[in-house]
Amino acid sequence: MMIKKMTALALLGTMLATTHIIAQQRPNIVFILADDLGYGDLGVYGQTKIKTPNIDRLAREGMVFTQFYAGTSVCAPSRSSLLTGQHTGHTFVRGNKEIAPEGQEPLADTVQSYATLLKQAGYATGAFGKWGLGMVGTSGAPDKKGFTTFFGYNCQRQSHRYYPTHLWNNNEKVELTGNDLTQKKVYAPDLIQIMALAFIMDHKDKPFFLFIPTTLPHAELQGPDDEYYKMYEHSFEEHAYKGNDYGPGAKVAGYASVEKPRATYAAMVSRMDAYVGQVLDRLDALGLTDNTIVIFASDNGAHQEGGADPLFFNSTGGLRGYKRDLYEGGIKTPFIVKWPGKVKAGSKSDFVGAFWDLMPTFTEIGGAPKPRYTDGISIVPTLLGKKKQATHPYLYWEFHEDGGRQAVRMGKWKGIRQNVMKDHNAPLELYDLSKDPAEQHNIAATNAGIVKKMSAYMKEAHVESDVFPLTGK
Known part of the structure; x- marks a missing residue:
């Protein structure tokens, strides 16, 4: 009985020691x-x-x-x-x-x-x-x-x-x-x-x-x-x-x-x-x-x-x-x-x-x-x-001041929408970050398909908040 008790105590000690080692390894x-x-x-x-x-x-x-x-x-x-x-x-x-x-x-x-x-x-x-x-x-x-x-x-x-x-x-x-x-x-x-x-x-x-x-x-x-x-x-x-x-x-x-x-x-x-x-x-x-x-x-x-x-x-x-x-x-x-x-x-x-x-x-x-x-x-x-x-298939951001803004990055593409609170379908700016990292050239007019996909991502990513409304009242 004493031997079993000592074995149990030894086992408990080993478990505690192992736990300590694992904790230190994290x-x-x-x-x-x-x-x-x-x-x-x-x-x-x-x-x-x-x-x-x-x-x-x-x-x-x-x-x-x-x-x-x-x-x-x-x-x-x-x-x-x-x-x-x-x-x-x-x-x-x-x-x-x-x-x-x-x-x-x-x-x-x-x-x-x-x-x-x-x-x-x-x-x-x-x-x-x-x-x-x-x-x-x-x-x-x-x-x-x-x-x-x-x-x-x-x-x-x-x-x-x-x-x-x-x-x-x-x-x-x-x-x-x-x-x-x-x-x-x-x-x-x-x-x-x-x-x-x-x-x-x-x-x-x-x-x-x-x-x-x-x-x-x-x-x-x-x-x-x-x-x-x-x-x-x-x-x-x-x-x-x-x-x-x-x-x-x-x-x-x-x-x-x-x-x-x-x-x-x-x-x-x-x-x-x-x-x-x-x-x-x-x-x-x-x-x-x-x-x-x-x-x-x-x-x-x-x-x-x-x-x-x-x-x-x-x-x-x-x-x-x-x-x-x-x-x-x-x-x-x-x-x-x-x-x-x-x-x-x-x-x-x-x-x-x-x-x-x-x-x-x-x-x-x-x-x-x-x-x-x-x-x-x-x-x-x-x-x-x-x-x-x-x-990531895309990254998404919102900003809730200055009329509200949304942005999406999808691969090399970056889409930005301004004045969202006034019009949640406002025109979207589009930039190719691989060629234009400073976002100087809006090429939305010549990339309708990308713009459409960006807009869909913006709609998908945004869940309206009662505390911080963006696209609704």
């Missing part, structure tokens, strides 16, 4: 999401004026995607698409709908996120930065969507301020009492970064999913007068007044009105790049690098707000459009994946994918339950260099 996942960073704002994607050595290092050690897209061209719906694995014709939040006094339209309680599924699979889950998908206490709050730890801006409207009065630590409001005119101010992104790095340390012994939706480089353009700003303080001075007739004192006027915003924007991008470097260094220091996937992307295209100058920096990489457009410059995102021993270092992929692909990708990598629904396909075969990668 990779950690770190997903860093920039805010309003353009496709061309990084060195690896052609940027020449702004220094991004850490993200460029990430690219050298991983895979760079050249045909990857955000959920749409503004914050909340793009992030909804990301978390739910659905394009904006299906996902719950499809626009930036504000709620007083703080917060946005919350994700419904029935909405499933990949964080919930990874949590069910035993992952520690944390989000640090900007949320914007439901205020504390609502069905869309981070803790209701799978994150056991959240620190940052719950409300994306509040995140426009880099020296805010408060942040949120899970459901606790954290007052930043120094953020007034008489006391030392707290630069919120720095504080959020400290908490994100602490999360890695706290969960180094079990699989974790770390989501860092940083607010950088979203407007307002603001940051401390430190090493990152000084790096660019006079870099663009010669451009600030050259070619502009400011009259007497042109240099001073030009510097004040143009140079400072440019320098600040560049400093914000470089600060974000430094945060990426800190994450990589922390993983190295803890011996976690070889078992961690690190992914970097942006939530939409480059912005023109708060003095930002995307034309000067070529932030779109030569693509047409900016934030709020469904042209390539508004939705195409830098997308980089590092996974040591799995993803070939220094590789590139032209796989045509989008944010909704991350739901099936993350759940497959993490051994999590399959999602109840998704518009995405797993990109694991591409990451592992396998040939049998499923592809």
